[in-house]
Amino acid sequence: MKPINIAILGCGTVGTGVARLLLENADILKDRVGCDLNLKYVADIDTETDRGIAFAPGVMIPDAAKAIADPEVDIVVETIGGEGIAKQMMLDAIAAGKHVVTANKALLAKHGNAIISAATEKGVDLAYEASVGGCMPIIKTVRESLVGNRISAMTGILNGTCNYILSKITDEGVVFEKALAEAQAKGYAEADPTLDVEGFDAAHKLAILAALAFGMQINFDDVYIEGISRITPMDIEFAAQFGYRIKLLAITKFDGQAVEARVHPTMIPFDNMLSNVNGTLNAISVSGDAVGDILLYGHGAGMMPTASAVVSDIADIARNLASNGAGRVPVLGFQTDKVRAIPVRPMDDIVTNYYFRFDAMDRPGVLAAIAGILGKYAISLKYVHQKGRKTNGSVPVVMLTHHAREKDVRRALSEISALDVVAGEPMVVRIEDQNGH
Amino acid sequence: MKPINIAILGCGTVGTGVARLLLENADILKDRVGCDLNLKYVADIDTETDRGIAFAPGVMIPDAAKAIADPEVDIVVETIGGEGIAKQMMLDAIAAGKHVVTANKALLAKHGNAIISAATEKGVDLAYEASVGGCMPIIKTVRESLVGNRISAMTGILNGTCNYILSKITDEGVVFEKALAEAQAKGYAEADPTLDVEGFDAAHKLAILAALAFGMQINFDDVYIEGISRITPMDIEFAAQFGYRIKLLAITKFDGQAVEARVHPTMIPFDNMLSNVNGTLNAISVSGDAVGDILLYGHGAGMMPTASAVVSDIADIARNLASNGAGRVPVLGFQTDKVRAIPVRPMDDIVTNYYFRFDAMDRPGVLAAIAGILGKYAISLKYVHQKGRKTNGSVPVVMLTHHAREKDVRRALSEISALDVVAGEPMVVRIEDQNGH
Numbered sequence: 001m002k003p004i005n006i007a008i009l010g011c012g013t014v015g016t017g018v019a020r021l022l023l024e025n026a027d028i029l030k031d032r033v034g035c036d037l038n039l040k041y042v043a044d045i046d047t048e049t050d051r052g053i054a055f056a057p058g059v060m061i062p063d064a065a066k067a068i069a070d071p072e073v074d075i076v077v078e079t080i081g082g083e084g085i086a087k088q089m090m091l092d093a094i095a096a097g098k099h100v101v102t103a104n105k106a107l108l109a110k111h112g113n114a115i116i117s118a119a120t121e122k123g124v125d126l127a128y129e130a131s132v133g134g135c136m137p138i139i140k141t142v143r144e145s146l147v148g149n150r151i152s153a154m155t156g157i158l159n160g161t162c163n164y165i166l167s168k169i170t171d172e173g174v175v176f177e178k179a180l181a182e183a184q185a186k187g188y189a190e191a192d193p194t195l196d197v198e199g200f201d202a203a204h205k206l207a208i209l210a211a212l213a214f215g216m217q218i219n220f221d222d223v224y225i226e227g228i229s230r231i232t233p234m235d236i237e238f239a240a241q242f243g244y245r246i247k248l249l250a251i252t253k254f255d256g257q258a259v260e261a262r263v264h265p266t267m268i269p270f271d272n273m274l275s276n277v278n279g280t281l282n283a284i285s286v287s288g289d290a291v292g293d294i295l296l297y298g299h300g301a302g303m304m305p306t307a308s309a310v311v312s313d314i315a316d317i318a319r320n321l322a323s324n325g326a327g328r329v330p331v332l333g334f335q336t337d338k339v340r341a342i343p344v345r346p347m348d349d350i351v352t353n354y355y356f357r358f359d360a361m362d363r364p365g366v367l368a369a370i371a372g373i374l375g376k377y378a379i380s381l382k383y384v385h386q387k388g389r390k391t392n393g394s395v396p397v398v399m400l401t402h403h404a405r406e407k408d409v410r411r412a413l414s415e416i417s418a419l420d421v422v423a424g425e426p427m428v429v430r431i432e433d434q435n436g437h
Numbered sequence: 438m439k440p441i442n443i444a445i446l447g448c449g450t451v452g453t454g455v456a457r458l459l460l461e462n463a464d465i466l467k468d469r470v471g472c473d474l475n476l477k478y479v480a481d482i483d484t485e486t487d488r489g490i491a492f493a494p495g496v497m498i499p500d501a502a503k504a505i506a507d508p509e510v511d512i513v514v515e516t517i518g519g520e521g522i523a524k525q526m527m528l529d530a531i532a533a534g535k536h537v538v539t540a541n542k543a544l545l546a547k548h549g550n551a552i553i554s555a556a557t558e559k560g561v562d563l564a565y566e567a568s569v570g571g572c573m574p575i576i577k578t579v580r581e582s583l584v585g586n587r588i589s590a591m592t593g594i595l596n597g598t599c600n601y602i603l604s605k606i607t608d609e610g611v612v613f614e615k616a617l618a619e620a621q622a623k624g625y626a627e628a629d630p631t632l633d634v635e636g637f638d639a640a641h642k643l644a645i646l647a648a649l650a651f652g653m654q655i656n657f658d659d660v661y662i663e664g665i666s667r668i669t670p671m672d673i674e675f676a677a678q679f680g681y682r683i684k685l686l687a688i689t690k691f692d693g694q695a696v697e698a699r700v701h702p703t704m705i706p707f708d709n710m711l712s713n714v715n716g717t718l719n720a721i722s723v724s725g726d727a728v729g730d731i732l733l734y735g736h737g738a739g740m741m742p743t744a745s746a747v748v749s750d751i752a753d754i755a756r757n758l759a760s761n762g763a764g765r766v767p768v769l770g771f772q773t774d775k776v777r778a779i780p781v782r783p784m785d786d787i788v789t790n791y792y793f794r795f796d797a798m799d800r801p802g803v804l805a806a807i808a809g810i811l812g813k814y815a816i817s818l819k820y821v822h823q824k825g826r827k828t829n830g831s832v833p834v835v836m837l838t839h840h841a842r843e844k845d846v847r848r849a850l851s852e853i854s855a856l857d858v859v860a861g862e863p864m865v866v867r868i869e870d871q872n873g874h
Contacts, residue, residue, distance in 0.1 A: 021585050021727055031652060031775040032584050034767075129582070135728040137574070137582035145566070145574035147469050148458050148748030215468060273734060276713050290458055290745035291572040294735030297710060298728060308727035311585030325760030330471075338468040 001035035004318040007067035007098075009089050010080030011044035011060075014103050014130070016051045017307030018077055022314075023053065033315050034322065041067040068093050075317055077310060078102040087111055094118045094126070099326065101313040103130035103306055109204035109220040112211070116218075116331045125320060126331050127313035132205040133158065135305035136296040137312065138284050142212045143333035149288030151213040153253040155432070158205045160280035160300045161189045161196035162228050162248040166236075166265075167278045170245065173233045188280055198227035199248065199263040206250035210261050213286070214254045214342055215334035219261070222344035226264035235357060235427055238398050239267050242355075242383070245275040246429060258345040267355055267431040273297075348407035353382070353431040356401070358416065359394040359423040366421045367397065373415045374401075377408040394423050400431070438472035441755040444504035444535075446526050447517030448481035448497075451540050451567070453488045454744030455514055459751075460490065470752050471759070478504040505530050512754050514747060515539040524548055531555045531563070536763065538750040540567035540743055546641035546657040549648070553655075553768045562763050564750035569642040570595065572742035573733040574749065575721050579649045580770035586725030588650040590690040592869070595642045597717035597737050598626045598633035599665050599685040603673075603702075604715045607682065610670045625717055635664035636685065636700040643687035647698050650723070651691045651779055652771035656698070659781035663701035672794060672864055675835050676704050679792075679820070682712040683866060695782040704792055704868040710734075785844035790819070790868040793838070795853065796831040796860040803858045804834065810852045811838075814845040831860050837868070 006022065008015045022029070022039045029037050042055060043064040067073055068089070076093035078100060080086040086107055093100050100119065102108070108115070108131055119126035129139045133156070142151070157163050161183055168179035180197065183189035195201050207220040228248050239246050244267035253260040268275050273295050277283040282300025287293050299305035320328050332339050360366045367386060374381065383400040401409075413426045443459065445452045459466070459476045466474050479492060480501040504510055505526070513530035515537060517523040523544055530537050537556065539545070545552070545568055556563035566576045570593070579588070594600050598620055605616035617634065620626035632638050644657040665685050676683050681704035690697040705712050710732050714720040719737025724730050736742035757765050769776050797803045804823060811818065822835040838846075850863045 017727075025585055025587060025726070028587055029585060031771050032580075032767075034772045135731055137578050140577065140582055141574050143469075144753065145577055145749045146745065147752040148462055148466060148745050150462060150465055273710075273713060276710060288745065289462070290454075290741040290748075292736050292739075292742060294572055294733070296731070296733055298731030302729075304727040305729060308583065308585050308725065311727075312582045315584040316581065319765050320760070320762075323757070323760045323762030323765055325757075325762045325765065328756050328760055328762065330469075334468050335471045 001322050003036035003038040004074045004321060005038050005040040005072050006075045006077060006314060007041040007043065007070070007073045008039070008077045008079060009043050009064045009067065010078065011042050011051060012079065012081065013303050014306050014310065015042065015044070015077070015079035016053065017303035018079060018310045019051070019053055021304065021307045021311050029311070029315065033318050035318060037314060037318060040070070040073055043067045064089055065092070068096050068098065073098060074321060075099045075101060075314055077314065078104060079310070083107050083110060087115070090115055091118055094122050094124055097122060097124060099125040099317045101127045101310055101317070103128070103310055105131040105201070105204040105208060109207040109218060112208065112218040119331060120327070120336050123326055125317050125326050127317060128208070129313050130306045130309035132208050133282055133284055133296065134298065134300040134302065135308045136282065136284060136298045136300065137309070138209070138296055139212065140312070141296065142286065143329050146286060146288050146291060149290045151254070151286060151288045153251070153287040154209050154213050154284060155274065156206070156209070156250045156284035157247055157274055157277050157282050158202040158250045158284070158300060159196055159248060160282055161193065162202070163277065163282070164188050164280045165197065166228060166231065166246060166248065169231065169233055170236050175233060176229055176231060197229055199225040202248060202250045203263045206252055206261055206263055209250070210252040210259055211332050213252060214259055215332065215339050216259060216342040217339060219344055222261065224262035224264065224347040228265050230427065231265050234396065235429060238357065238385070239355070239429070242267070242400060243269055244431065245270065247274060247277070249274070249432065251432065254342070258343045260345050260350060262347065262350065265429050267429050269433050350406040351403050353433065354401040354404055354409055355429040355431055356399045356413070357427040358397045360397045361393070361421040362395045363421060369419055369421065370397065370416055373412050377412040379404040379408055379412055438759050440473035440475040441511045441758060442475050442477040442509050443512045443514060443751060444478040444480065444507070444510045445476070445514045445516060446480050446501045446504065447515065448479050448488060449516065449518065450740050451743050451747065452479065452481070452514070452516035453490065454740035455516060455747045456488070456490055458741065458744045458748050466748070466752065470755050472755060474751060474755060477507070477510055480504045501526055502529070505533050505535065510535060511758060512536045512538060512751055514751065515541060516747070520544050520547060524552070527552055528555055531559050531561055534559060534561060536562040536754045538564045538747055538754070540565070540747055542568040542638070542641040542645060546644040546655060549645065549655040556768060557764070557773050560763055562754050562757060563768050564753060565645070566750050567743045567746035569645050570719055570721055570733065571735065571737040571739065572745045573719065573721060573735045573737070574746070575646070575733055576649065578733065579723065580766050583723060583725050583728060586727045588691070588723060588725045590688070590724040591646050591650050591721060592711065593643070593646065593687045593721035594684055594711055594714050594719050595639040595687045595721070595737060596633055596685060597719060598630065599639070600714065600719070601625050601717045602634065603665060603668065603683060603685065606668065606670055607673050612670060613666055613668060634666055636662040639685060639687045640700045643689055643698055643700055646687070647689040647696055648769050650689060651696055652769065652776050653696060653779040654776060656781055659698065661699040661701065661784040665702050667864065668702050671833065672866060675794065675822070676792070676866070679704070679837060680707055681705060681868065682707065684711060684714070686711070686869065688869065691779070695780045697782050697787060699784065699787065702866050704866050706870050785847070787843040788840050790870065791838045791841055791846055792866040792868055793836045793850070794864040795834045797834045798830070798858040799832045800858060806856055806858065807834065807853055810849050814849040816841040816845055816849055
């Protein structure tokens with residue numbers, strides 16, 4: 001079998017990792033795939049920085065267009081990141097008939113439908129295993145291993161930065177700001193951490209997962225997004241008293257009518273495997289009608305874990321090329337004409353269990369006032385905890401609800417906030433305890 | 438794309454599950470794969486029993502040979518089980534040019550090399566995702582998703598029966614016999630539980646995993662096998678005091694020279710994800726040079742989880758057929774000429790940490806006698822615990838060692854057993870705490 005020629009566009013962390021893996025493990029890749037995976041170009045405007053790799057002469061080039069135009073190049077790997085140049089380069093590569101591999105979740109979440117259409121029309125493969133879950137083979141698992149299942153839900157810890165911060169608050173009782181600073185010091189969080197801690201990165205990934213799971217067009221705009229910056233050590237402590245840990249979960253469900261797609265801090269029981277996923281690690285659980293629940297666990301980011309996923313895509317395409325099998329597995333796992341727009345249920349209509357924490361004045365009648373408003377909106381309580389420590393003259397009142405509708409919860413909380421015996425904004429954390437793994 | 442015709446041989450639990458899934462989820466399978474997966478035959482000598490499925494006329498037949506001989510059949514699914522007829526049917530199907538799917542780990546562990554050779558020579562696919570880990574896509578993950586990794590180790594909880602029994606002993610403090618009886622009452626253990634509780638089933642699966650991970654010929658004969666029937670609630674309690682849980686682990690490692698392949702009860706730290714895998718659930722952890730550690734978790738057995746894996750193999754082959762891509766991924770993940778015989782390290786040469794429990798007379802000098810013998814064999818102790826409860830006039834003496842060599846341990850224990858102040862056989866449990874996930 002003839003060598004497969006690869007061009008990497010963008011030699012940052014991920015691009016460097018892919019180059020390293022292709023070169024360092026070239027022998028075992030050939031033993032497995034059956035042909036050489038030849039790194040023909042690494043294109044980056046910065047050709048000077050030492051990446052610790054001795055590229056052969058002519059491999060490192062400043063001009064991506066040259067790589068895309070070379071008729072010998074079979075596979076283009078986009079590791080530029082962002083949505084501007086990266087998008088154009090991918091479309092150019094597809095137009096040139098190249099198979100494309102990317103790790104770019106933001107790009108796929110926002111422009112994936114157009115890029116998928118372009119690739120499908122051109123008859124080239126578009127592979128993106130590294131875009132969700134780092135080294136965990138979640139894309140392949142859903143598209144291929146769960147092919148016989150009707151998938152009803154996926155639940156993931158998809159952002160290592162948030163998981164590190166929440167683990168830190170849980171283990172050490174420090175406040176969010178301190179945990180974030182430590183994540184930044186360790187390189188787990190960016191200087192501007194918004195994309196991670198406010199849930200956007202997890203939401204990008206969730207939009208891709210929902211499309212895969214249910215055969216729907218990618219719909220990032222309708223994903224509900226709430227980050228972790230309001231979570232306090234006190235909430236984590238209360239959660240533990242009730243048998244829960246707080247994780248930033250990305251949740252998608254499908255009942256045959258509409259899809260739920262939401263990212264928010266969530267309480268999950270100790271016996272849910274996800275509650276044991278700590279530090280920067282990620283995990284994804286999938287529920288299907290035949291498998292029940294399965295879970296994948298591993299590094300969701302990092303140079304070499306991400307490179308491992310990119311290289312698995314390259315090998316997949318190389319194996320397709322040997323048998324003229326491009327498009328062997330459709331991009332979203334469903335035949336193109338079966339991918340449809342499925343409505344996303346408005347957050348207002350979500351039904352789940354809730355944890356509330358109010359800062360209330362320690363006065364007779366306060367609890368009755370709060371409970372009265374909740375009752376008016378048909379929100380029934382499973383548990384009430386009032387004996388808190390005094391904080392600034394007020395005491396924390398904590399409640400767990402039975403199933404309630406988000407819209408009712410918001411209305412009730414808005415009325416409760418307006419009570420003059422309640423200070424500040426109520427804290428709300430949704431609870432998932434249906435799928436106790 | 439034309440329909441793919443499938444024949445299932447053997448309509449027991451797994452065969453019935455596969456038939457059900459192909460029929461009940463035919464629509465979504467077609468939406469994903471792009472063609473009909475047509476169940477043409479279900480062959481079983483018992484055509485009378487009601488399997489709860491309304492087969493079309495002519496599907497249920499008593500004669501497997503008819504299905505194998507039919508030129509319209511593309512894929513033969515072997516769900517007969519055992520090593521006699523199943524082996525012959527598979528070889529017949531391969532000889533007839535059919536692609537073959539099986540869930541038969543015992544057959545592959547013992548006769549896999551010959552069957553793989555036959556399939557490779559004939560140019561047909563041999564798929565076996567369901568043979569290890571039930572619905573968990575461990576075969577696909579190793580062969581495809583980890584293709585860029587040098588795999589150094591795999592560690593699995595591969596037998597649900599043993600995991601259920603050990604979980605029961607752990608949670609309820611009951612003895613092995615009682616936990617086994619309950620497993621049998623619930624249908625989790627066979628009337629003759631030997632295959633499961635003595636570790637053979639896990640060893641069959643481990644032999645397959647080791648071959649996949651390292652590109653070696655399947656070598657079941659050299660797998661070290663020790664079951665769980667000697668584990669007592671007392672050992673589990675001591676383990677917990679040291680921060681460990683006891684699981685039946687299947688472990689394989691490769692250092693470039695020789696492979697370790699062993700199944701035995703093992704102490705693992707609480708913070709190892711495998712220690713949280715309870716009940717009948719299974720999990721497998723894989724260590725690779727790029728990914729670090731990843732773990733899969735799910736149902737390792739059961740009608741529909743197993744059927745899900747079989748159907749994923751059927752879909753894979755159907756997708757290959759669309760592009761003339763049989764053999765797209767070689768059976769063991771490595772090109773045939775790269776699969777080699779790698780020596781399995783004799784158990785005597787394994788180096789690990791150990792837990793010992795002796796029933797010793799509560800007399801001065803006993804500890805010195807035991808420690809003296811251990812010292813003679815260069816076995817150094819990390820921890821000694823002597824203040825046990827009296828059991829039959831003796832007290833349990835518990836020790837944890839630093840790294841020691843199995844051969845030295847056996848010699849030392851044999852000398853210690855011969856001491857007249859020590860009663861019965863010493864209890865030995867190996868400890869894995871290198872890979873704290």
